[in-house]
Amino acid sequence: MKVARGLRRELSPPEVLLWQRLRARPGGVKFRRQHPVGRFVADFYAAEAKMIVEVDGLAHDARVERDAARDDWLSGQGFVVVRVAAADVLKDVDGVVDGLVRVILAGR
Secondary structure, three states, X not given: OHXXXXXXXXXXXXXXXXXXHHOOOHHHOOOEEXXXXXXXXXXXXXXXXXXXXXXXXXXXXXXXXXXXXXXXXXXXXXXXXXXXXXXXXHHOHHHHHHHHHHHHHHOO
């Protein structure tokens, strides 16, 4: 998908920081970045857990209804959607990664 490919080149600073940790496969979990899911593109995706991780910056404050509709559709398809505030990633990226991995490993 061309859109996803383009988005991979335009990650936000919090997404870059998170990707630097996730690409190392923490806890043995493989993540993909800017992964197409249906008509959407997930910021990050862990296939083994069907987990979609979205990094929400200030722009998401204006898109609450759209994000909720998107999350509802994704959940209806069997995906787990986790939204993480960009500020939390910048403040404690290791804590965010640890939390995501704990949730995935608990479901194994």
